[in-house]
Amino acid sequence: xxxxxxxIVSFFDTPPTYTEVLATLPNIGIEIDKxxxxxPPFSGVVCAEIECVDKLGDNLHKVTIQSDRGMRTLVCNDxxxxxxxKVAYAQEGATLHQGTxxxxxxxxxxxxxxxxxxxxxxxxxxxxxxxxxxxxxxDLAFKVGQDLSQLWDPVLELSLTPNMGHAxxxxxxxxELSAALFLPLKLSQKKAVGALPNHPCPLxxxxxxxxxxxxxxxxxxxxxxxxxxxxxxxxxxxxxxxxSICNVVDITNYLMIxxxxxxxxLDRDQIEGGIRIxxxxxPYSDWQGLDHVKRTIPSGSIVIADSMGPLAIGGVLGGAxxxxxxxxxxxxxxxxxxxxxxxxATSKALHCRTESALRFEKGVDPNGIEATLKEAIHLFQTxxxxxxxxATLSSPLPPHDPIxxxxxxVQELLGFHISEHEIKDILTKLDCQVQAxxxxxxxxxxxxxxxxxxxxxxxxxxxxxxxxNHIPPTTRLEMPCExxxxxxxxxxxxxxxxxx
Numbered sequence: 001x002x003x004x005x006x007x008i009v010s011f012f013d014t015p016p017t018y019t020e021v022l023a024t025l026p027n028i029g030i031e032i033d034k035x036x037x038x039x040p041p042f043s044g045v046v047c048a049e050i051e052c053v054d055k056l057g058d059n060l061h062k063v064t065i066q067s068d069r070g071m072r073t074l075v076c077n078d079x080x081x082x083x084x085x086k087v088a089y090a091q092e093g094a095t096l097h098q099g100t101x102x103x104x105x106x107x108x109x110x111x112x113x114x115x116x117x118x119x120x121x122x123x124x125x126x127x128x129x130x131x132x133x134x135x136x137x138x139d140l141a142f143k144v145g146q147d148l149s150q151l152w153d154p155v156l157e158l159s160l161t162p163n164m165g166h167a168x169x170x171x172x173x174x175x176e177l178s179a180a181l182f183l184p185l186k187l188s189q190k191k192a193v194g195a196l197p198n199h200p201c202p203l204x205x206x207x208x209x210x211x212x213x214x215x216x217x218x219x220x221x222x223x224x225x226x227x228x229x230x231x232x233x234x235x236x237x238x239x240x241x242x243x244s245i246c247n248v249v250d251i252t253n254y255l256m257i258x259x260x261x262x263x264x265x266l267d268r269d270q271i272e273g274g275i276r277i278x279x280x281x282x283p284y285s286d287w288q289g290l291d292h293v294k295r296t297i298p299s300g301s302i303v304i305a306d307s308m309g310p311l312a313i314g315g316v317l318g319g320a321x322x323x324x325x326x327x328x329x330x331x332x333x334x335x336x337x338x339x340x341x342x343x344x345a346t347s348k349a350l351h352c353r354t355e356s357a358l359r360f361e362k363g364v365d366p367n368g369i370e371a372t373l374k375e376a377i378h379l380f381q382t383x384x385x386x387x388x389x390x391a392t393l394s395s396p397l398p399p400h401d402p403i404x405x406x407x408x409x410v411q412e413l414l415g416f417h418i419s420e421h422e423i424k425d426i427l428t429k430l431d432c433q434v435q436a437x438x439x440x441x442x443x444x445x446x447x448x449x450x451x452x453x454x455x456x457x458x459x460x461x462x463x464x465x466x467x468x469n470h471i472p473p474t475t476r477l478e479m480p481c482e483x484x485x486x487x488x489x490x491x492x493x494x495x496x497x498x499x500x
Contacts, residue, residue: 004239005154011174031159040152044094047142050085068145075111078135088121088136129238139231163451165362169260179429194378199390204274215337215366217393221386248324251379261372262356266322268330273307288320298349315343315360337366365448366397402442426465
């Protein structure tokens with residue numbers, strides 16, 4: 001999983017430093033596969049505004065720009081340049097690295113007898129992306145001459161163990177850092193920024209698989225304008241390894257990596273009748289997904305359908321028939337909590353492990369749906385000029401049953417003394433509800449922690465947040481074992497293979 005650093009620390013009023021984050025994550029069981037340098041790999045790159053574009057031969061253009069050094073001319077071969085654009089401009093004397101390449105100095109030169117002063121930069125040139133090679137178009141809010149070092153956002157590539165599905169988002173990582181570093185999360189992030197409409201969706205919703213579809217929500221949005229996403233959102237998605245498509249789709253992907261809740265947008269005008277959510281009783285052949293690949297939907301899969309047939313494979317992949325298009329003006333925004341085992345089985349049978357399926361099969365917070373949808377509505381209003389007209393949301397799921405936690409068992413399994421106050425403090429910072437009784441606690445984990453089911457799960461988390469590196473060195477960990485000889489049949493098979 002790739003996450004930009006700024007998205008993680010956006011959940012804090014007093015954010016941890018980059019160095020603190022890099023030092024803390026491995027100590028709480030989150031492996032860092034790769035981390036970008038904190039400082040940008042370029043200097044001397046500023047915002048410039050294109051004044052005019054004159055076509056030359058050989059697909060070249062003479063571009064006149066306004067920079068903080070006055071008017072400059074450049075020769076480039078990128079056809080997207082147009083007057084009024086604000087672009088990334090490397091001035092004479094700027095330095096670039098371009099990934100693993102050695103640092104080089106930008107200078108002026110003559111091309112076809114025209115002075116080309118400096119160069120335009122793409123996301124690849126600035127190491128912001130590995131595949132967007134067009135001139136980097138900036139938001140019009142940037143000022144001419146503004147230093148673009150602020151565009152640099154270090155990216156963390158993280159590996160999570162299978163039991164840490166709750167950390168598959170920026171919010172999930174922020175929660176872990178909050179508990180480990182004793183930094184409170186920003187209150188404004190816990191509250192919703194938008195509002196759900198009071199009117200229920202006029203579209204009928206029938207859930208015929210209540211054991212697999214534990215919670216379902218649908219929001220209707222009208223007057224939607226499909227257009228490119230804002231530059232900042234495109235950059236966040238690029239850093240997370242997700243291709244920007246359009247504002248409607250990008251908002252759903254952005255919230256998935258920010259909050260961990262997958263969303264699915266459907267074109268309302270392509271849906272016939274109401275929505276039915278069923279378990280596919282027989283295989284359904286020649287169904288076309290968003291990737292335009294035809295598949296056979298296996299029996300037992302959760303299917304979202306209308307009167308014409310399947311619209312999506314729940315939790316795994318949307319369908320091409322209801323995909324968002326440039327002409328879309330009405331959108332249905334879907335959110336759900338599916339049974340993880342069902343999504344895992346379908347994803348495996350289809351050999352299709354999407355980002356959505358990856359999260360659903362590990363467990364998505366059923367009670368985080370409402371906050372995600374409210375933020376989605378806010379983003380749709382801001383960046384798609386949309387209006388939320390109706391919403392249907394099923395009831396929240398009850399919290400986990402309390403888990404008894406014996407103080408003596410914590411100290412016995414960990415092998416060192418840890419006070420009751422520290423135990424309660426750690427569990428509280430992990431968002432658990434803790435009730436103190438005579439010689440034990442009753443602990444209610446948050447609904448996003450599917451891995452906390454037993455007393456030993458709680459003890460493992462206490463040790464993790466306490467810090468394995470803080471366990472006293474005098475503690476002696478012993479594991480009795482016996483030296484057993486190899487099975488003779490195993491030895492015979494090994495010898496036989498070596499002779500072949």
